[in-house]
Amino acid sequence: xxxxxxxxxxxxxxxxxxxxxxxxxxxxxxxxxxxxxxxxxxxxxxxxxxxxxxxxxxxxxxxxxxxxxxxxxxxxxxxxxxxxxxxxxxxxxxxxxxxxxxxxxxxxxxxxxxxxxxxxxxxxxxxxxxxxxxxxxxxxxxxxxxxxxxxxxxxxxxxxxxxxxxxxxxxxxxxxxxxxxxxxxxxxxxxxxxxxxxxxxxxxxxxxxxxxxxxxxxxxxxxxxxxxxxxxxxxxxxxxxxxxxxxxxxxxxxxxxxxxxxxxxxxxxxxxxxxxxxxxxxxxxxxxxxxxxxxx
Amino acid sequence: xxxxxxxxxxxxxxxxxxxxxxxxxxxxxxxxxxxxxxxxxxxxxxxxxxxxxxxxxxxxxxxxxxxxxxxxxxxxxxxxxxxxxxxxxxxxxxxxxxxxxxxxxxxxxxxxxxxxxxxxxxxxxxxxxxxxxxxxxxxxxxxxxxxxxxxxxxxxxxxxxxxxxxxxxxxxxxxxxxxxxxxxxxxxxxxxxxxxxxxxxxxxxxxxxxxxxxxxxxxxxxxxxxxxxxxxxxxxxxxxxxxxxxxxxxxxxxxxxxxxxxxxx
Amino acid sequence: xxxxxxxxxxxxxxxxxxxxxxxxxxxxxxxxxxxxxxxxxxxxxxxxxxxxxxxxxxxxxxxxxxxxxxxxxxxxxxxxxxxxxxxxxxxxxxxxxxxxxxxxxxxxxxxxxxxxxxxxxxxxxxxxxxxxxxxxxxxxxxxxxxxxxxxxxxxxxxxxxxxxxxxxxxxxxxxxxxxxxxxxxxxxxxxxxxxxxxxxxxxxxxxxxxxxxxxxxxxxxxxxxxxxxxxxxxxxxxxxxxxxxxxxxxxxxxxxxxxxxxxxxxxxxxxxxxxxxxxxxxxxxxxxxxxxxxxxxxxxxxxxxxxxxxxxxxxxxxxxxxxxxxxxxxxxxxxxxxxxxxxxxxxxxxxxxxxxxxxxxxxxxxxxxxx
Numbered sequence: 001x002x003x004x005x006x007x008x009x010x011x012x013x014x015x016x017x018x019x020x021x022x023x024x025x026x027x028x029x030x031x032x033x034x035x036x037x038x039x040x041x042x043x044x045x046x047x048x049x050x051x052x053x054x055x056x057x058x059x060x061x062x063x064x065x066x067x068x069x070x071x072x073x074x075x076x077x078x079x080x081x082x083x084x085x086x087x088x089x090x091x092x093x094x095x096x097x098x099x100x101x102x103x104x105x106x107x108x109x110x111x112x113x114x115x116x117x118x119x120x121x122x123x124x125x126x127x128x129x130x131x132x133x134x135x136x137x138x139x140x141x142x143x144x145x146x147x148x149x150x151x152x153x154x155x156x157x158x159x160x161x162x163x164x165x166x167x168x169x170x171x172x173x174x175x176x177x178x179x180x181x182x183x184x185x186x187x188x189x190x191x192x193x194x195x196x197x198x199x200x201x202x203x204x205x206x207x208x209x210x211x212x213x214x215x216x217x218x219x220x221x222x223x224x225x226x227x228x229x230x231x232x233x234x235x236x237x238x239x240x241x242x243x244x245x246x247x248x249x250x251x252x253x254x255x256x257x258x259x260x261x262x263x264x265x266x267x268x269x270x271x272x273x274x275x276x277x278x279x280x281x282x283x284x285x286x287x288x289x290x291x292x293x294x295x296x
Numbered sequence: 297x298x299x300x301x302x303x304x305x306x307x308x309x310x311x312x313x314x315x316x317x318x319x320x321x322x323x324x325x326x327x328x329x330x331x332x333x334x335x336x337x338x339x340x341x342x343x344x345x346x347x348x349x350x351x352x353x354x355x356x357x358x359x360x361x362x363x364x365x366x367x368x369x370x371x372x373x374x375x376x377x378x379x380x381x382x383x384x385x386x387x388x389x390x391x392x393x394x395x396x397x398x399x400x401x402x403x404x405x406x407x408x409x410x411x412x413x414x415x416x417x418x419x420x421x422x423x424x425x426x427x428x429x430x431x432x433x434x435x436x437x438x439x440x441x442x443x444x445x446x447x448x449x450x451x452x453x454x455x456x457x458x459x460x461x462x463x464x465x466x467x468x469x470x471x472x473x474x475x476x477x478x479x480x481x482x483x484x485x486x487x488x489x490x491x492x493x494x495x496x497x498x499x500x501x502x503x504x505x506x507x508x509x510x511x512x513x514x515x516x517x518x519x520x521x522x523x524x525x526x527x528x529x530x531x532x533x534x535x536x537x538x539x540x541x542x543x544x545x546x547x548x549x550x551x552x553x554x555x556x557x558x559x560x561x
Numbered sequence: 562x563x564x565x566x567x568x569x570x571x572x573x574x575x576x577x578x579x580x581x582x583x584x585x586x587x588x589x590x591x592x593x594x595x596x597x598x599x600x601x602x603x604x605x606x607x608x609x610x611x612x613x614x615x616x617x618x619x620x621x622x623x624x625x626x627x628x629x630x631x632x633x634x635x636x637x638x639x640x641x642x643x644x645x646x647x648x649x650x651x652x653x654x655x656x657x658x659x660x661x662x663x664x665x666x667x668x669x670x671x672x673x674x675x676x677x678x679x680x681x682x683x684x685x686x687x688x689x690x691x692x693x694x695x696x697x698x699x700x701x702x703x704x705x706x707x708x709x710x711x712x713x714x715x716x717x718x719x720x721x722x723x724x725x726x727x728x729x730x731x732x733x734x735x736x737x738x739x740x741x742x743x744x745x746x747x748x749x750x751x752x753x754x755x756x757x758x759x760x761x762x763x764x765x766x767x768x769x770x771x772x773x774x775x776x777x778x779x780x781x782x783x784x785x786x787x788x789x790x791x792x793x794x795x796x797x798x799x800x801x802x803x804x805x806x807x808x809x810x811x812x813x814x815x816x817x818x819x820x821x822x823x824x825x826x827x828x829x830x831x832x833x834x835x836x837x838x839x840x841x842x843x844x845x846x847x848x849x850x851x852x853x854x855x856x857x858x859x860x861x862x863x864x865x866x867x868x869x870x871x872x873x874x875x876x877x878x879x880x881x882x883x884x885x886x887x888x889x890x891x892x893x894x895x896x897x898x899x900x901x902x903x904x905x906x907x908x909x910x911x912x913x914x915x916x917x918x919x920x921x922x923x924x925x926x927x928x929x930x931x932x
Contacts, residue, residue, distance in 0.1 A: 006645070035745040040644040044637065045887030047894065070898045074569045077894055083570075107898050125891070136874055138748050146384045150391075150421030154406070154413045157420065160427055161410055161449050163910055169902035188902040208884045210745040226427040234905050252901055266898055320825070 009056040009089040015039055019057035019212070023203060026214035031176030032144070033127050033211040041207065048081055048106060049207030051123035055085065055104050058119060058203075064092045066100035071108035071249070071266035078106070095269050107170075109191040111248045111270040114200035116217065122185045124206040127213065129173040129183040149181050152224065160229055169234065175222045176215055189223070190233040190249045196221040240265045243274035244281040307369060309334050309475060309507050310355070315364035317350055324350040326531045328364070334474060335505040339522035339539065341512055341554070347531035348511045349479060355509060356396055356477045357386055368475075391418055395468030395476035399483040401460035404467070405452050411438060411463055412448040418471045437466040441496060458489035462496065469500065478510040482517055494520050515554060519543055527551050584629050598622040607812075607841020608632060612882065613639025614742075614761045616811050616840055633763075637883050644742075651738075653796040653805050657815045657838075658715055662791040664842070667716045669784050669819055675713030680790060681842075716787040717817045717834065726786075726819060726832040748874050749860075755877065759853060760838060762880030764846045770870040771852030779856050779868030783835065786819040790842050814839050816847035820855045823862055833862060 007013065022036040041049040059065065065085055069078035073095040081104060082093050094100050097112040106123040114120060130140045133151050143149065152173060159167040172189035176182045184195060185204060195202060195215060202215040215221060223231040236250045241262050248270055250263040265271035308331035317325040325347040332338055340348045353359035355366055357378045366378045371393055381389065390396070398404040405414050415434040416424075424430050435445050441462040452460050461481060468476060481497070482490040498521055501508055512518055518525050518539060525542050527535040527550070535548045546552045585592070599606050599622040609621040613636045621639060628634035664680025667673050679685075720726040730752055732738070741757040750758070759767065774780055793813050796805040816837040824830030835855030837847030857873050859866040869875055879885060 012645070012647070035747070037743050037745055039742075040637075040640040040883065042641050044890060045884045046889075046891030047887060049887075070895045074567055075895055076569050076573055079569045079573060106894075107896070125888070137878075138874065142383075146387060148387065148421065150417050153420035154409060154417050157413045157416055157427065157430065158409060161412060161431075164913065165906070165910070167906065167910075169906040170899040186896075186899045188898055190902070208888055226430075227425050228428045234902055236901070236905060249898070250901075251897060252904065266901075320827070 006088055008061070009059045009085065010042075011039065011053065011056045015053075016057045019053055022212045023054065023057065023214065026203070026212050027201070027216050029180070030215055030219050031174075031180030031182040031213060033206075033213045035210055036212050038207045038210040042084070043080065045208035046125060047077060048104075048123040050205030050209075050212070051104050051106070051121050051207075052081060052084070052205075053207060054121050054203050054205035054212060055102060056089075058121075059085065059089055059091060059102060061089075061091065063101045064094050064099055065089075066094050066097060066103045066269075067105075068103070068108060068110070068267075068269075069106040070251075071110075072268040074268060096273075097269050107186050107188075108249070108266060109187055109194045111245075111265070111267040112273075114198055116199040118200040120198075120200050120202045122187075122202065122204045124183070124185040124204050124211075125208075126171075127183055127204065127206040127209050127211040129171075129181050144180060147179065152181060156224060156226065156229075160226070166225065166229060166231075172231075173224050175224060177219050178222075181224070182213060182215075182221075188234070188249055189231070190235050192221070192223045192231070193233060236263050238263050239281055240271060240274075241281040241283055243271045243279045245271070245274055245279070306333055307375075308332060309336075309369050310509075311365075311367045311375075312355060313365045313367075315351065315354055315361045315366065317347075317354060317359065317362050323531050325354065325361075328526075328533055330526065330533075330536070332475075332507055332509065334507050335501075336524065337501060337506075337508040337510065337522040339510050339512060339518035339525045340528060341515060341518050341525055342528035343513055343554075345530075346528040348528050350531075351528070352477055352479055352509065352511045356394070357381070357390070371474075391421055392471045393473050393475065395465075395473045397461075397464055397468055397476065397478040397481050399480040401452070401457070401464040404464040405460065407453050408451055410449045410451055411443070411455075414452065414463060414467050415470050418467065422471065433470065434466075437470055438463075440500070441466045442492075456489075457485050458493060461485065461493055465497070465500070469504065469506075472504065473506070475507045475509070478508060480512055480514075481510070482512075482514065490517075497521060515543060527554065584627075593626060595619055595622040595626065598625055604842060605630075605632060607839070607843050608764060608846070609635045609639055610841060611839040611843055611846060612636045612761050612763065613643065615639050615643045633882050633886050637886070640883055650797055652808070653798055655793045655795060655813070657789065657793060657813065658713075658718070660713075660789055660791040660793050660813070660815075661810075662713050662789050664791070665713055665787065665789040667785065667787045669716060669720075669786050673716055673719070675709070675711050713789070715789075715817065717819065720786070720819065720832065724829070724831060727834060729834065729836075746877060748877075750873060750877060755857060755873075756836065756838070756854065758877045758880055759850045762850070763882035763885070764843075764849065766880055766882070766885075767849040767853050768845060770856070770876060771849035773868065774852050774856050774870045779859065779866075779871040780821075781833075781835075781852075781855050782821040783852055783855065784819045785848070786817040786834075788814065788816045788844055788847065790814045790844070812841050814841065814843045814847045816844070816851045818848070818851040818855060823864075825863075833858070 019036060022034045026032065026034045038049065038053060041052055043049060043052065055065070065082065067073065067078045067082040069075040072078065085091060086093055097103065097110045101117060102119050102121065103110065104121040104123070109120070128140050130143060130152060133155055134140050134143070143151070156166050159165065168189065170188045171183055171186045172192055174182055174184055174192060174195065184192060197218055197220065198215070199217055201217055204213045225231040236252065238250070239246050240248060240250060242264050245265055248265045248267060251266045253262040253264055254260070255262050310332040313329050315325060315328040316323065328351055330338070340351060342348045350359065354361050357366070360379065367375050368378060369375045378386070396404065412431055412434040415437050416430040419430055419433060435448055438445050438448055443459055443462055452463055455463065482493055485493065494517060500506065501521070508521070510517070510521060522539045524537065525539045526533050527542065527548070529550050535542060535546065535551045542551065543555055546555050599618045602625070605625055606618055606621045609624055609632060610616055610618070613621065613624070620642065621635070624635035624638040625632065627638060662678060664682060665675065665678045667677065717726055721728060732753070739751060739753045741754055746754060746758065791812065792810045794810050795808045797808055798804070799806045818835035820833045820835055822830045822832045833855065835851035837850030837854065839846045839850070853870055853876060856868070856870040857876060859871040866872065
């Protein structure tokens with residue numbers, strides 16, 4: 001048997017070329033889902049193959065790569081992907097957002113503001129924002145082509161009629177460059193405003209569904225809503241227990257089986273940075289106890 | 297009935313010229329021509345197999361004729377041949393200036409979505425972005441079609457047949473279309489429910505100056521609603537004229553047969 | 562004091578070591594060899610090659626060993642490997658009519674030119690567990706005879722000669738064959754992409770879909786026109802010598818279904834077809850594939866397409882078990898950030914509900930409390 005020899009960043013040059021063409025097309029049409037011939041990768045479909053293919057196609061030897069999952073560098077899948085690129089590309093890796101040139105992420109946008117020399121690569125499970133309203137691909141393609149988004153608004157209307165609120169907490173649909181409705185990937189709606197007018201390039205890869213889309217830098221991204229029910233980002237109303245941050249998205253940690261809870265920054269790099277700079281949360285205080293009907 | 301003298305100097309809204317449709321050797325529709333004016337109600341009557349439903353599909357742009365043309369005068373005043381419209385234009389037309397009322401209301405409604413959303417959808421599709429106003433307009437329309445406004449958040453799955461049909465009408469009229477197609481709108485409804493629906497349609501047509509093309513096998517419906525009637529048999533129009541004249545004094549033997557088979561009320 | 566969880570990297574390394582240990586199992590038990598897998602678990606190897614879309618018995622056996630017998634995991638390994646291989650050409654279409662058949666049966670005729678050859682099959686065995694196979698079993702030598710040189714024409718070609726069955730759909734001259742691995746699937750799909758999708762599709766899924774057609778969900782009155790299993794030559798057209806060069810032979814199973822006849826005003830009625838093809842001896846797969854292929858042609862043949870097996874988007878979007886397992890199993894990945902936002906929304910709605918409920922039920926009590 002021949003031991004396989006891998007190209008830089010695993011993918012062969014032909015494949016990278018194909019993916020780059022798709023990326024360029026995506027950048028030229030912000031928010032539009034470009035079909036591409038996704039390859040089988042060494043990790044399963046659904047586990048980030050789209051993001052990995054996009055990253056592999058754009059990575060160069062001088063890049064510095066950061067990989068996060070749920071905002072943390074240390075979750076199992078983030079580690080697995082980071083090791084994959086360390087092994088197949090030999091690029092420098094980092095956990096510091098500010099030092100990275102390429103950031104691959106699953107389900108969060110870093111709290112630290114991004115700058116012009118950065119590319120944010122999102123892992124996307126279901127790229128089609130209309131998928132759960134209309135399962136047929138042939139029909140949703142037509143709706144995008146004709147900008148027929150009435151069905152999306154019907155869903156939002158129904159939510160308000162039924163719950164009094166738009167009942168979408170993550171993967172909250174946005175309109176990009178005033179033309180295409182897009183799924184931002186399952187980031188919490190808290191992160192939506194960060195996509196608007198960002199200096200960084202944002203690329204989205206869906207491996208299993210075989211779609212790539214993009215938001216070029218400084219592009220308008222607006223969350224869908226009604227004038228009288230405007231979009232509101234949600235965040236648990238308390239400072240981070242470790243670094244006292246008031247404006248970061250918080251993870252809820254269950255500390256005991258009596259309802260004990262603690263709220264901590266989801267973005268581990270951001271939290272550690274604040275702690276290193278001398279900010280401290282109320283860690284000495286007793287963990288937050290859940291009381292019925294008394295949430296912030 | 298509307299005063300037809302006023303229509304003399306007005307351009308037709310829809311013109312059909314020599315429409316034909318065949319499937320292999322079967323001719324569903326042969327050489328049909330007519331003009332429809334704003335505010336005019338035209339009934340196409342015939343038994344099953346007469347070609348009337350095929351004709352309706354062609355007139356509403358859902359089927360391409362094998363021969364002939366359909367032209368429509370758009371809101372900007374320009375008359376267009378339907379086949380020259382792009383898909384986007386045709387779909388837009390279907391959602392704004394036209395209405396289509398299906399015989400089975402489940403086909404013309406989103407059954408799992410609330411009545412308010414059903415009526416509001418067209419508004420949202422043309423850019424309405426204020427929940428309160430959309431809801432208010434929807435409530436208003438529910439009132440106009442005599443549906444209890446308290447049912448605005450119920451899905452049509454919970455409605456009776458007559459209510460569903462009235463909801464379908466509201467959903468179609470909310471964008472104030474100028475032309476509405478109706479395919480056996482009273483089919484499958486109880487007689488008393490039919491009567492109520494027809495009354496409603498008649499008053500809405502008059503109030504909104506709607507042009508309507510209604511397909512029906514029921515001459516009583518034609519008599520109640522239409523100014524003009526076209527009788528179809530085997531794909532051809534065998535008789536046409538003012539409704540009262542055709543139904544009171546039918547010329548063709550087939551029309552006489554149809555008229556004489558209406559059971560006396 | 563709470564410390565943010567760290568050490569994911571160590572945990573993964575340890576998990577991998579544990580996996581390797583579990584894979585080997587009890588070390589006093591002999592290690593299984595690739596030859597043993599290929600020879601004695603041959604049908605598993607056939608399936609992994611078919612759905613992995615790669616003909617290499619040794620690699621498929623290795624994948625099965627590495628996957629600890631989980632065939633879908635093995636198929637994934639083979640597919641991932643396949644994606645790294647350079648491609649240097651396309652073979653000539655194989656001629657299954659020239660197959661050196663080891664098994665060949667037809668249900669449509671009692672006897673056929675070349676004969677009904679049962680070959681090695683489970684079909685007529687009695688499914689009684691046989692303890693004699695546990696150890697040291699030496700099989701009897703099979704019956705031997707002079708190899709027949711009688712031709713074995715395809716049954717569908719025999720029917721076709723009289724015009725009784727529709728001709729096998731042909732591509733236009735010079736049309737390129739689509740490649741599912743190079744272009745994303747688009748609907749409606751042409752026959753080439755459809756068959757590629759089904760050929761690598763999950764056997765269990767296609768079995769269920771095929772079964773559903775037999776039970777009335779899109780019935781198409783199937784008969785097995787022919788199933789044949791044996792070796793075919795693979796050839797590559799070599800530009801520099803100007804003719805096709807044989808590369809070797811592979812084992813294939815081919816199934817031709819003869820289905821519900823149809824005609825039209827301009828064409829005399831004839832039988833229709835379904836087609837199935839797979840590596841190795843894979844009858845269940847090829848029969849299911851042929852049933853589903855025919856079902857998916859419903860619209861093309863002017864039939865009402867109401868059943869799940871006739872729904873092209875449904876069948877072809879969900880037939881790939883590597884994609885399916887990836888997405889189903891991805892639910893094991895952390896989703897706590899999204900869950901957190903759902904929790905937030907739910908708590909808010911419950912709060913509002915509780916408040917509305919309280920106000921609706923004890924208006925006086927609320928008034929008192931406020932005062």
